[in-house]
Amino acid sequence: MEFLSLLNFGFVQRALLAGLFIAVACSLLGVFLVLRRLSLIGDGLAHVTFGSIAIGLFLGFTPLYVAIPLVVLSSLGILKLIDRSHIYGDTAIGIVSSIGVAGGVLLVSLSRGFNADLFSYLFGNILAITRQEVVVSILLSAGVVGAVYFFYQDLVAITFDEECAAVSGIKTQLINRILVMLTALTVVLAMRVTGIMLVSSLLILPAATALQLARGFKLTMALSALTAIVAVLAGVLLSFLFNLPTGATIVILLFIFFIISFIVKKL
Amino acid sequence: MNALKVDDLSVRYDAGEVLSDISFTVGKGDYIGVVGPNGSGKTTLIRTILGLTQPLKGTISLLDNDIHSFRDWQKIGYLPQKLIGFSPQFPATVREIVALGLLAGKKLPRRLAAADEAAIDRALALLDITGIKNKLIGDLSGGQQQRALVARAIAGQPELLILDEPTTALDPDTREKFFAVLKELNSRDKITIILITHDVGNIGRYASKLLYLDKKIIFYGGFDDFCHSPEITEYFGEYSQHLICHRHDKTVTHSG
Numbered sequence: 001m002e003f004l005s006l007l008n009f010g011f012v013q014r015a016l017l018a019g020l021f022i023a024v025a026c027s028l029l030g031v032f033l034v035l036r037r038l039s040l041i042g043d044g045l046a047h048v049t050f051g052s053i054a055i056g057l058f059l060g061f062t063p064l065y066v067a068i069p070l071v072v073l074s075s076l077g078i079l080k081l082i083d084r085s086h087i088y089g090d091t092a093i094g095i096v097s098s099i100g101v102a103g104g105v106l107l108v109s110l111s112r113g114f115n116a117d118l119f120s121y122l123f124g125n126i127l128a129i130t131r132q133e134v135v136v137s138i139l140l141s142a143g144v145v146g147a148v149y150f151f152y153q154d155l156v157a158i159t160f161d162e163e164c165a166a167v168s169g170i171k172t173q174l175i176n177r178i179l180v181m182l183t184a185l186t187v188v189l190a191m192r193v194t195g196i197m198l199v200s201s202l203l204i205l206p207a208a209t210a211l212q213l214a215r216g217f218k219l220t221m222a223l224s225a226l227t228a229i230v231a232v233l234a235g236v237l238l239s240f241l242f243n244l245p246t247g248a249t250i251v252i253l254l255f256i257f258f259i260i261s262f263i264v265k266k267l
Numbered sequence: 268m269n270a271l272k273v274d275d276l277s278v279r280y281d282a283g284e285v286l287s288d289i290s291f292t293v294g295k296g297d298y299i300g301v302v303g304p305n306g307s308g309k310t311t312l313i314r315t316i317l318g319l320t321q322p323l324k325g326t327i328s329l330l331d332n333d334i335h336s337f338r339d340w341q342k343i344g345y346l347p348q349k350l351i352g353f354s355p356q357f358p359a360t361v362r363e364i365v366a367l368g369l370l371a372g373k374k375l376p377r378r379l380a381a382a383d384e385a386a387i388d389r390a391l392a393l394l395d396i397t398g399i400k401n402k403l404i405g406d407l408s409g410g411q412q413q414r415a416l417v418a419r420a421i422a423g424q425p426e427l428l429i430l431d432e433p434t435t436a437l438d439p440d441t442r443e444k445f446f447a448v449l450k451e452l453n454s455r456d457k458i459t460i461i462l463i464t465h466d467v468g469n470i471g472r473y474a475s476k477l478l479y480l481d482k483k484i485i486f487y488g489g490f491d492d493f494c495h496s497p498e499i500t501e502y503f504g505e506y507s508q509h510l511i512c513h514r515h516d517k518t519v520t521h522s523g
Contacts, residue, residue, distance in 0.1 A: 031358075035354050035356065035357060035358075036354075037354070149376070150375060150376045151375070151376070152376065153367075153370050153373075153376065153377040153378070154370075154375070154377065156359070156363075156367065157367050157370055159357075160350070160353065160357060160359065160364065160367060161347070161350045161353060163319060163347050163350075164345055164346075164347060164350075164367070164419075165367075165370075166318075166319060167317050167318075167319070167340060167343060167345045167371075168340055168341075168367075168368075168370050168371035169338065169340035169341075169371050169372065170370065210358075211356050211358055214356075214358030214403065215358075215360075215403070216358065216359065216360050216363060216401075216403075217358050217359040217360075217363050219358075220358040
């Protein structure tokens with residue numbers, strides 16, 4: 001019964017609740033990102049998040065509130081770079097993410113005293129999530145899921161074939177912007193769960209797992225969400241029980257699920 | 268009433284002018300075969316007509332509406348030469364892919380209505396792919412994928428259907444059936460068709476008009492004119508003219 005008694009702890013409840021919502025948001029967006037070969041945008045934006053967190057800590061503001069607008073703006077910057085400079089997506093992601101890291105490192109070296117805080121953002125610590133952060137995470141995750149529901153057909157259409165989607169009257173540029181902005185939001189939120197270093201795993205692994213067993217688009221989305229929910233909930237509880245880092249535990253669980261799906265597909 | 272009117276159109280890329288002074292009109296119910304050598308601007312012409320490429324000059328009118336104010340995209344069916352960024356892992360079933368052809372003209376969140384399900388079934392049946400409707404698009408052969416994409420293009424029962432080299436991935440038997448389906452859509456459903464093809468040997472059997480493009484219009488008109496014109500013989504040579512004309516069946520009934 002030790003396992004169930006964990007649920008009586010307020011901080012475990014908060015971690016599970018926030019983790020559940022963030023997992024769903026990440027896993028739904030991940031399907032579109034993986035299929036559009038934009039998986040690494042999560043990594044790139046996570047690097048920008050690192051710089052943004054450093055700015056927040058340096059100036060004494062709540063890092064989450066500094067990171068959200070800065071990372072959203074950076075995501076639009078990546079799109080602009082691709083559009084205007086005619087460079088490949090991975091190059092644009094590389095440029096923006098390296099600026100994020102460079103800025104963060106500069107600020108860390110200029111200051112003394114917030115390196116320990118920054119460490120917790122780098123490697124995640126959802127068990128330390130505050131009540132206010134839980135509310136913000138739930139609201140933003142619900143917003144992301146709502147947006148995916150509302151623009152579902154448009155997102156599927158541009159993911160399958162952007163040109164035909166445009167001829168169908170779908171505003172492809174707008175949908176692309178919405179997709180990267182939603183991704184930026186989820187990356188900032190997921191940072192609390194897995195840490196900046198592992199944030200893209202919540203976007204990529206559930207989607208990659210679901211795609212192994214795909215039998216239709218909606219089913220793939222549902223399977224991706226289920227994989228992420230199970231991994232996050234189990235990861236939070238196991239990490240607390242065995243005193244393991246939560247983010248890394250979740251990622252290892254996700255990887256195990258991926259391997260299982262891979263084997264099941266081959267059977 | 269015209270399905271398409273192109274007037275004095277020129278398109279320029281960085282490398283130079285791709286299309287020069289293109290003017291032609293497609294009447295409702297016409298079946299136009301667009302042919303020309305590689306790099307002659309066929310795909311650019313189609314992309315410009317659909318508003319995907321901006322012209323240097325000229326005007327385009329779709330279904331009697333200027334392209335800039337055109338909103339009735341549900342009346343246009345389009346099959347591109349190749350899907351940009353298509354992932355073989357794409358997890359949608361054939362039915363889900365065909366359903367994408369019904370999104371045009373719907374308001375967000377663009378949910379399908381009960382009548383749409385019947386339209387999907389009709390398109391699947393027309394392309395003879397009802398049996399594979401629940402298969403994933405990535406699991407199909409090239410020919411089956413192509414038929415699913417054509418089903419998507421016609422699912423909304425468009426007034427104008429534009430296809431860019433749709434028969435490249437098809438074996439001869441499937442290609443024959445495919446042309447027969449297009450002919451049926453044109454003659455029975457009165458759908459205007461613009462078909463870019465390299466299959467010059469077959470186009471004369473089905474299309475009502477031929478547009479020969481080589482950065483400018485070399486010829487636009489009926490097959491009889493094309494096949495019996497001494498000027499065309501002089502321009503193309505007898506062999507090339509014969510390639511297009513030898514299977515042109517004068518008994519084919521054209522609705523245009």
